[in-house]
Amino acid sequence: MTNLIEVVYFVAVALFILGLKRMSSPRHARQGIVWAGAGMVAATIATFFVSGLENFGLMIAAILIGSGIAFVSGKRVAMTDMPQMIALYNGMGGGAAAAIAAVELFKMSGNHADMSHSMIIVQLTVLGAVIGTISFSGSLIAFAKLQGWLRKAIRFPYQQAFNMAVFAGTIGAGVYLAFAGSEVSMIILFFVLALAFGVMVTIPIGGADMPVVISLFNALTGLAVAFEGFVLGNAAMIIAGTVVGAAGTLLTQLMAKAMNRPISNVLFGSFGSTGGGSAEEEVDGSLKPIEASDAAVMMAFAEKVIIIPGYGMAVAQAQHKIWEMSKQLIENGVDVKFAIHPVAGRMPGHMNVLLAEAGVPYDRIMDLDEINEDFNTTDVALVIGANDVVNPVARSNPDSPIYGMPILNADYAKNVIVIKRGKGAGFSGIENALFYGDNTRMLYGDGQEMASQLIQGIKEL
Amino acid sequence: MIETISGISAVYIFLLAAFAGYEVIAKVPVILHTPLMSGSNFIHGIVLVGAMIALGRATSNTEQVIGFFAVLLAAMNAVGGYVVTERMLEMFKSSREKKND
Numbered sequence: 284m285t286n287l288i289e290v291v292y293f294v295a296v297a298l299f300i301l302g303l304k305r306m307s308s309p310r311h312a313r314q315g316i317v318w319a320g321a322g323m324v325a326a327t328i329a330t331f332f333v334s335g336l337e338n339f340g341l342m343i344a345a346i347l348i349g350s351g352i353a354f355v356s357g358k359r360v361a362m363t364d365m366p367q368m369i370a371l372y373n374g375m376g377g378g379a380a381a382a383i384a385a386v387e388l389f390k391m392s393g394n395h396a397d398m399s400h401s402m403i404i405v406q407l408t409v410l411g412a413v414i415g416t417i418s419f420s421g422s423l424i425a426f427a428k429l430q431g432w433l434r435k436a437i438r439f440p441y442q443q444a445f446n447m448a449v450f451a452g453t454i455g456a457g458v459y460l461a462f463a464g465s466e467v468s469m470i471i472l473f474f475v476l477a478l479a480f481g482v483m484v485t486i487p488i489g490g491a492d493m494p495v496v497i498s499l500f501n502a503l504t505g506l507a508v509a510f511e512g513f514v515l516g517n518a519a520m521i522i523a524g525t526v527v528g529a530a531g532t533l534l535t536q537l538m539a540k541a542m543n544r545p546i547s548n549v550l551f552g553s554f555g556s557t558g559g560g561s562a563e564e565e566v567d568g569s570l571k572p573i574e575a576s577d578a579a580v581m582m583a584f585a586e587k588v589i590i591i592p593g594y595g596m597a598v599a600q601a602q603h604k605i606w607e608m609s610k611q612l613i614e615n616g617v618d619v620k621f622a623i624h625p626v627a628g629r630m631p632g633h634m635n636v637l638l639a640e641a642g643v644p645y646d647r648i649m650d651l652d653e654i655n656e657d658f659n660t661t662d663v664a665l666v667i668g669a670n671d672v673v674n675p676v677a678r679s680n681p682d683s684p685i686y687g688m689p690i691l692n693a694d695y696a697k698n699v700i701v702i703k704r705g706k707g708a709g710f711s712g713i714e715n716a717l718f719y720g721d722n723t724r725m726l727y728g729d730g731q732e733m734a735s736q737l738i739q740g741i742k743e744l
Numbered sequence: 745m746i747e748t749i750s751g752i753s754a755v756y757i758f759l760l761a762a763f764a765g766y767e768v769i770a771k772v773p774v775i776l777h778t779p780l781m782s783g784s785n786f787i788h789g790i791v792l793v794g795a796m797i798a799l800g801r802a803t804s805n806t807e808q809v810i811g812f813f814a815v816l817l818a819a820m821n822a823v824g825g826y827v828v829t830e831r832m833l834e835m836f837k838s839s840r841e842k843k844n845d
């Protein structure tokens with residue numbers, strides 16, 4: 284039986300890796316998750332037959348309750364809210380890894396001390412516990428922030444020093460547990476400190492940096508799972524956890540690079556808090572408004588239109604209308620493309636998901652590298668709900684906080700139309716030089732409303 | 745099962761798995777970053793297996809309560825991760841496939 288279980292675990296792990304591989308191409312992506320899902324079901328069923336297990340009633344109850352809650356919430360959540368759901372489920376995984384560690388630690392501290400645990404096993408238990416717990420409480424804070432429950436980035440004097448102290452305390456308690464002994468009071472102190480550290484390290488981080496943080500916690504949960512896998516002697520957990528740890532680390536780096544924010548800055552620095560002084564600059568020119576009907580004419584008679592959506596479009600739920608408008612333009616023979624900045628939306632790829640939901644085929648959606656050359660030959664660049672990612676200041680002004688961030692060169696297009704709700708600055712609080720350009724016209728209004736008017740305008744031609 | 749993996753072989757497994765994870769992600773287009781993060785989030789739902797083992801071996805009440813929560817949280821990770829990822833990937837279709845719908 285044990286051999287059969289091992290075989291099932293092996294197949295499950297193979298399915299995970301192949302599934303992840305499939306997920307890396309849009310064509311096979313859906314198959315990928317189905318494969319991985321099959322692996323998970325097989326591994327779960329096999330685990331029921333592991334010898335020497337008890338408490339099956341509790342086990343089945345927990346699985347049913349957990350699955351039920353997650354299934355309903357996962358089906359209901361709106362596509363715009365996906366990032367925080369990922370954070371939430373990731374936190375659950377980290378919490379589970381930490382709880383496994385807690386059970387093992389309590390076993391060791393109990394009177395029925397389990398002498399089969401070697402020193403290295405204890406150390407790995409503690410290591411997995413630290414990482415899993417930080418990922419748990421940190422992910423919950425990330426969830427609360429993106430959900431809008433925690434609006435402000437919380438900062439106070441000597442925060443770094445305080446965090447370091449909490450961290451040092453956590454490590455101290457962990458080292459004590461790993462090498463000296465496992466009293467119950469010490470176990471509790473250890474988990475409380477680790478939970479606190481996860482919270483403390485996440486609360487000062489602003490919403491814009493959250494994707495990187497969630498990705499980092501995702502990688503950490505993977506590692507925690509791998510460590511607990513060593514403790515339980517379970518190869519499936521070790522391999523799957525390590526694969527996620529490595530993949531998640533790489534993904535975190537890719538995201539941080541796309542945002543031009545070193546990971547150390549995300550964790551230990553804070554955007555915009557460096558004081559406005561040097562970042563202030565005068566922008567020449569004026570904002571020139573345009574009517575929707577005129578904008579419609581401009582686009583309908585263009586040869587090539589590139590649409591640059593930002594999170595503002597998603598908030599206004601305008602993606603369906605925008606795609607409807609694009610279809611009309613396409614019928615009129617206009618070449619319509621969507622240009623996605625790597626950090627458009629709440630995390631890399633989020634905007635693609637939102638556009639895909641609206642029905643935009645993925646071959647009309649272009650990456651920054653693919654499309655930036657094309658702006659020179661574009662008649663109209665339509666910016667909707669995007670701001671910092673099209674700000675030419677990132678190319679021209681070394682003093683700007685966003686200097687060096689790769690941007691979409693919308694300002695190189697012959698005409699630029701910007702749909703914007705009001706005259707405020709972007710997420711980062713920086714004035715956008717694009718809006719003042721000679722070839723730029725501002726279309727003020729709600730994204731969805733303006734898209735409807737544009738559709739109307741194109742129809743009437 | 746504690747005896748099945750030990751010492752240096754565990755380190756080998758760790759190394760090779762890390763390499764596999766890195767390679768698999770290395771060539772991913774940006775458009776799939778979010779679904780992929782979600783997908784890898786689902787895969788560490790394998791912690792469910794460990795949680796079941798931990799609960800299955802729990803003896804004292806404290807261990808049972810914590811074990812129960814371990815399984816509960818792990819099940820949420822696995823099921824939620826799957827549902828969310830599947831919903832996102834469902835939507836990726838090329839213009840040719842759209843016409844066939």
